[in-house]
Amino acid sequence: MLTVEALEEYGADVRAGLSRCMNNENLYLRLVGMAVEEPAIASLGEALQAGDLDKAFEESHKLKGAMGNLALTPVYEPMNTLCELLRHKEPGDYEALYAESVAQIEKLKTLLS
Amino acid sequence: MANNKTKFRITEEKRRVLIVEDEIINQEMLKETLFGTYDVLVASTGKEALDIIREQNETISIILLDLNLPDMDGIDILKQIKDSPVYAHLPVIVMTADNEAEVECLTIGALDFIPKPYPPSKVILARILRTVELSEDRDTLHWTERDHLTGLYNKEFFFHYATQLDLYHKNAQTDAVVIDVNRFHTINDRYGKARGDEVLKTIASLALETVMEAGGIICRSEGDTFMLYCPHRTDYEALQNKLTFTIEDEEAGESHIRIRMGIYSNVDKSIDIEFRFDRAKMAADTVKGNLTNPIAFYDESMHDAEVLAEQLIDDFQTAIKEKQFVVYYQPKYNVRGEEPVLSSAEALVRWKHPKLGMVTPALFIPLFEKNGLIQELDRFVWSQAAAQVKEWKERLHVSIPVSVNISRVDMYDPDLVDKLMAIVRRNGLQYNELLLEITESAYTENAELIVNKVKQLRQLGFLIEMDDFGSGYSSLSMLSSMPIDALKLDIQFIRDAFRERKDTRLLEIMIKLAEAFDVPTIAEGVETAEQVFNLRLMGCDIIQGYYFSRPLPAEEFEKFIAHKNTLPLPHQSKKGRQLPHGDSYSYSALHDPLTGLYNHSAFDSLFKDADQEHIAVLIAQVDNYDKMKREKGGDYADRVICRVADVLKANFRSVDHICRLSENEFVVIAGRVTDAGKKMLLSRVDAINKTLHTQEADIEPVILTTGIAFSDRARPDGDVFREADTALKRMKDMKEFGYSIY
Numbered sequence: 001m002l003t004v005e006a007l008e009e010y011g012a013d014v015r016a017g018l019s020r021c022m023n024n025e026n027l028y029l030r031l032v033g034m035a036v037e038e039p040a041i042a043s044l045g046e047a048l049q050a051g052d053l054d055k056a057f058e059e060s061h062k063l064k065g066a067m068g069n070l071a072l073t074p075v076y077e078p079m080n081t082l083c084e085l086l087r088h089k090e091p092g093d094y095e096a097l098y099a100e101s102v103a104q105i106e107k108l109k110t111l112l113s
Numbered sequence: 114m115a116n117n118k119t120k121f122r123i124t125e126e127k128r129r130v131l132i133v134e135d136e137i138i139n140q141e142m143l144k145e146t147l148f149g150t151y152d153v154l155v156a157s158t159g160k161e162a163l164d165i166i167r168e169q170n171e172t173i174s175i176i177l178l179d180l181n182l183p184d185m186d187g188i189d190i191l192k193q194i195k196d197s198p199v200y201a202h203l204p205v206i207v208m209t210a211d212n213e214a215e216v217e218c219l220t221i222g223a224l225d226f227i228p229k230p231y232p233p234s235k236v237i238l239a240r241i242l243r244t245v246e247l248s249e250d251r252d253t254l255h256w257t258e259r260d261h262l263t264g265l266y267n268k269e270f271f272f273h274y275a276t277q278l279d280l281y282h283k284n285a286q287t288d289a290v291v292i293d294v295n296r297f298h299t300i301n302d303r304y305g306k307a308r309g310d311e312v313l314k315t316i317a318s319l320a321l322e323t324v325m326e327a328g329g330i331i332c333r334s335e336g337d338t339f340m341l342y343c344p345h346r347t348d349y350e351a352l353q354n355k356l357t358f359t360i361e362d363e364e365a366g367e368s369h370i371r372i373r374m375g376i377y378s379n380v381d382k383s384i385d386i387e388f389r390f391d392r393a394k395m396a397a398d399t400v401k402g403n404l405t406n407p408i409a410f411y412d413e414s415m416h417d418a419e420v421l422a423e424q425l426i427d428d429f430q431t432a433i434k435e436k437q438f439v440v441y442y443q444p445k446y447n448v449r450g451e452e453p454v455l456s457s458a459e460a461l462v463r464w465k466h467p468k469l470g471m472v473t474p475a476l477f478i479p480l481f482e483k484n485g486l487i488q489e490l491d492r493f494v495w496s497q498a499a500a501q502v503k504e505w506k507e508r509l510h511v512s513i514p515v516s517v518n519i520s521r522v523d524m525y526d527p528d529l530v531d532k533l534m535a536i537v538r539r540n541g542l543q544y545n546e547l548l549l550e551i552t553e554s555a556y557t558e559n560a561e562l563i564v565n566k567v568k569q570l571r572q573l574g575f576l577i578e579m580d581d582f583g584s585g586y587s588s589l590s591m592l593s594s595m596p597i598d599a600l601k602l603d604i605q606f607i608r609d610a611f612r613e614r615k616d617t618r619l620l621e622i623m624i625k626l627a628e629a630f631d632v633p634t635i636a637e638g639v640e641t642a643e644q645v646f647n648l649r650l651m652g653c654d655i656i657q658g659y660y661f662s663r664p665l666p667a668e669e670f671e672k673f674i675a676h677k678n679t680l681p682l683p684h685q686s687k688k689g690r691q692l693p694h695g696d697s698y699s700y701s702a703l704h705d706p707l708t709g710l711y712n713h714s715a716f717d718s719l720f721k722d723a724d725q726e727h728i729a730v731l732i733a734q735v736d737n738y739d740k741m742k743r744e745k746g747g748d749y750a751d752r753v754i755c756r757v758a759d760v761l762k763a764n765f766r767s768v769d770h771i772c773r774l775s776e777n778e779f780v781v782i783a784g785r786v787t788d789a790g791k792k793m794l795l796s797r798v799d800a801i802n803k804t805l806h807t808q809e810a811d812i813e814p815v816i817l818t819t820g821i822a823f824s825d826r827a828r829p830d831g832d833v834f835r836e837a838d839t840a841l842k843r844m845k846d847m848k849e850f851g852y853s854i855y
Contacts, residue, residue: 019233021145031138038138061181065210066138068230 002029006111010074017071028070035066036108045102048094056094057086063101075104127152128174128245133162133190134208135183139231143177146234147241159185163193166200175245176205177227180214188217195222202255204248206241224248260333262310263317268340271332272386275342278330279382286345287329289377291393292320292356294370295402297337303365312370313337316356323352340390345379349408373400377411395419424469425477429486432464433493439463440497441664442515444673445635445657448649455673456655457514457548459637460498461664462490487520494518495536499547501667503540511674516548516578521555524562530569544574552580553603556595567596578635582606583623599655600627604638611644615766621651628652642718643770646703705773707751708758716772716780720834723770723782729794729823730837731781733757736816736850738777749812756812760804764797780834791823798852818844819852 004025008014014028021028044059060083067076082097084090129152134140140155147153154169156162159182166173176194180187191207194200207218210229218226224244227237258270266274279287294300294316301309313333320339324331329343353374361367375397380389395418396409432438441461446453464472481487498515506512523529537547549570556563556579567577576598583606602623610620627634636648639658648656662673703715711719720730735741735757742750754777761771761779769783783794798819805815820841824833836855844853 016230016233019235020142020231020237022234024145027141027145031141034141035138058181058183062136065181065229066136068210069139069142071230 002032002112007032010108010111013071013073020069032070032072032108033112035070035072036105036112038063038066041102041105045098048098053086053089057083060086072108075101078104129154129172130241131156131162131165131173131176133176133182134179142231146237150238158183159190162190166194170200170203173203175241176203178205178207180207180209180211188221191218191221191223202252204244206244263314263333265317265321266330266332268332268334271330271340274330275386278342286379288343288345289380289389289393290341290343291375291390291397292339292341292372293397294337294372300368303368304360304362308360308362312360315358319355323355349374349376353408371404371407373397373403373407375409375411422480425472425480426484426486428466433489437465437467438490438493439465439666440494440501441666442670443657443664444662444670445655446661447654448645448656449654457516458670459516459657460494462494482520485522488522488526491518491520491523492532495533499536499540499542502542502546505674509674512546513674514546514548516550518580519549519551521552524551524555524566529566533570533575534573545576548576548578550578550580550601553582564596571596597632599633599635601635601637607636607638607644617647617651624651624653708755708773710758711770711772713774716774719770720782723784725824727784727786727824728833729783729786729791729821730833731798731819731821732837732841733779733817733819734841735777736818753812753815756809757805757815757817760801764801786823802851816850818850820844820855821852822855
């Protein structure tokens with residue numbers, strides 16, 4: 001069972017996240033649960049593998065937005081960096097950033113179970 | 114204002130927010146944030162968003178727009194909203210993490226933005242509320258300051274903004290312009306109000322284009338009147354042309370929309386803004402109905418008129434107190450019998466102003482009608498007139514009813530009936546000795562009220578004359594239901610009927626129609642023998658005008674009363690006109706039976722009657738008439754004469770008198786001939802000759818020899834007729850054809 005405390009320990013800015021949800025803990029936790037199941041996570045990986053940087057940007061942007069709003073800092077940070085690189089198609093280690101993000105999401109998932 | 118409205122709105126219905134956002138987590142957060150305060154609609158794609166906007170834009174208070182959507186760019190959606198006249202007013206808040214996009218969105222028309230990651234819910238709520246209220250205030254202001262039909266400013270805000278403009282452009286030369294649509298009411302009548310509204314909208318948008326290009330502001334002040342306050346310029350023709358267009362309709366046909374424009378150029382900014390537009394309006398009114406020259410500038414003469422108007426208003430009370438207003442009487446003659454009989458008089462007010470001398474009523478009546486002083490003046494005239502009727506009755510033992518004018522405002526006076534009753538009783542008169550003239554337009558304005566009041570007055574025994582008939586828009590069918598005792602034909606109507614292209618058909622129909630309803634007709638403004646003559650033939654009952662007499666002071670008027678039973682024939686009237694005696698008005702006595710032209714007798718009186726300083730006389734003879742008659746017979750000669758008569762009639766104006774003097778001699782007396790008129794006249798003679806030179810059916814070409822003479826200020830004693838005759842003889846002697854001028 002996911003708790004606010006566990007999220008704080010994980011590194012999320014829970015206060016900020018809750019403030020965007022009218023301090024509704026239940027909703028906040030439910031949204032975090034939804035975030036880790038985002039289909040965009042998988043499709044971002046596929047796009048990167050296929051070299052479709054436009055698609056990859058779209059998906060990363062979407063994920064960045066959601067993770068940012070939920071203040072899931074450990075996922076948000078690598079995702080934000082990846083998103084900004086993709087926006088201008090700058091060279092960078094996309095795979096590593098993606099792997100880092102996925103790792104953080106996986107970590108969250110363990111908190112959920 | 115905003116608070117009251119907020120309270121009002123919240124108790125009634127929640128405002129509705131459209132969230133355009135594809136990311137489900139963000140959607141959920143926003144829903145949670147807005148829930149309870151707003152009614153929320155969600156669109157996950159651009160297409161969904163546009164569908165919802167299309168269907169529900171009227172109830173949407175605000176749109177929260179994410180810029181990254183799966184199917185389209187959020188900026189494109191924003192553009193579509195702001196480009197649409199229907200949706201443009203919807204406030205949009207853009208949600209983005211991209212600073213550059215923020216600026217672009219604000220430029221396109223977004224009112225605010227919410228960054229990503231989102232600020233706390235309460236911040237979002239506060240921003241939404243602020244934006245919604247701002248936008249609602251803006252809308253409220255928009256509709257308070259705007260005319261709903263055209264979207265232009267209304268008059269009050271227009272004046273306010275014009276004053277603001279002055280503050281910023283103190284030294285800029287500025288024009289005040291008033292635009293009116295000519296005969297707009299007829300557009301509404303013919304095409305319906307919806308089409309009329311379309312016309313106003315078209316004018317509004319065309320004029321607005323000009324304002325957009327040239328600067329300034331514009332409003333629709335009322336009805337079909339627009340006002341412009343714009344940088345000074347001299348050429349207004351382009352604008353006038355732009356605002357002239359044509360509308361058509363299968364049933365009602367085609368109609369030209371024409372405007373008139375009054376310009377107070379380079380305004381004096383020290384005078385009140387409203388007065389500046391009064392001046393422009395004053396100029397516009399001078400070209401009312403003028404289709405050839407529909408632009409007028411406020412000038413010195415109008416300024417003088419304005420100053421004079423102010424003075425007259427200031428002097429009014431003193432004038433009443435000091436009895437500067439004098440009532441004059443103009444006789445009305447019954448012309449049904451062999452000889453005209455004085456039937457009544459009309460009381461007409463004159464102002465003997467101590468400084469200005471005689472002031473014409475044409476100047477002060479409209480002025481007093483506008484500001485209501487007319488009521489007081491009317492009461493004064495009624496009392497004076499009634500007292501005069503009484504005085505004549507007592508001293509001269511004769512009852513001459515006098516008609517007085519009841520102004521439009523009087524009709525709305527609840528005490529009108531009592532006031533008139535009191536005046537009649539005070540002077541011991543019968544009700545039918547004070548005739549009441551009520552203008553036709555009063556009837557059409559508030560028919561029910563007027564008809565009721567008139568019924569009351571008639572029940573008492575007052576006789577009602579409907580004044581200015583033909584000037585307003587009452588339908589002829591109204592005549593049957595309207596309580597009136599006489600129909601007074603509008604002076605302008607008479608003038609128009611006898612104008613250059615004489616067309617008395619409508620006049621005749623009106624007289625006949627009145628006859629059918631048993632209502633006698635009175636023609637006023639009758640000036641010439643010809644008019645009396647024709648009106649009488651048409652069946653007009655009573656005639657008033659300079660032909661008989663100008664309005665006179667009571668003492669002078671008495672000469673008509675003295676002769677009431679042996680009334681002066683027209684030849685004893687002021688100008689010494691002479692018409693043949695006896696059956697003076699019978700048609701046959703004055704007309705040539707073959708051609709219908711005036712005969713020799715008519716010529717004598719018409720010639721004496723003519724303004725000797727400005728006439729031309731033409732004497733024309735048919736060449737070889739005797740020989741023709743001998744060889745081809747009398748019938749043929751008659752046909753030739755008829756042909757000549759027809760061609761003459763077709764080429765001269767109604768003010769010109771065409772007479773057949775002898776068998777083959779015609780005379781034309783052309784009145785009011787100016788220098789330009791002389792040229793016209795000669796071209797008419799050329800046209801006549803050209804026509805007669807062509808074969809018409811079995812009539813061979815006819816040659817007219819013509820002598821022409823013009824009367825002249827320089828030789829007022831010259832005998833024009835003799836001179837024309839001399840010119841003709843000269844032509845004959847020289848055996849020339851065509852015309853010769855003395």
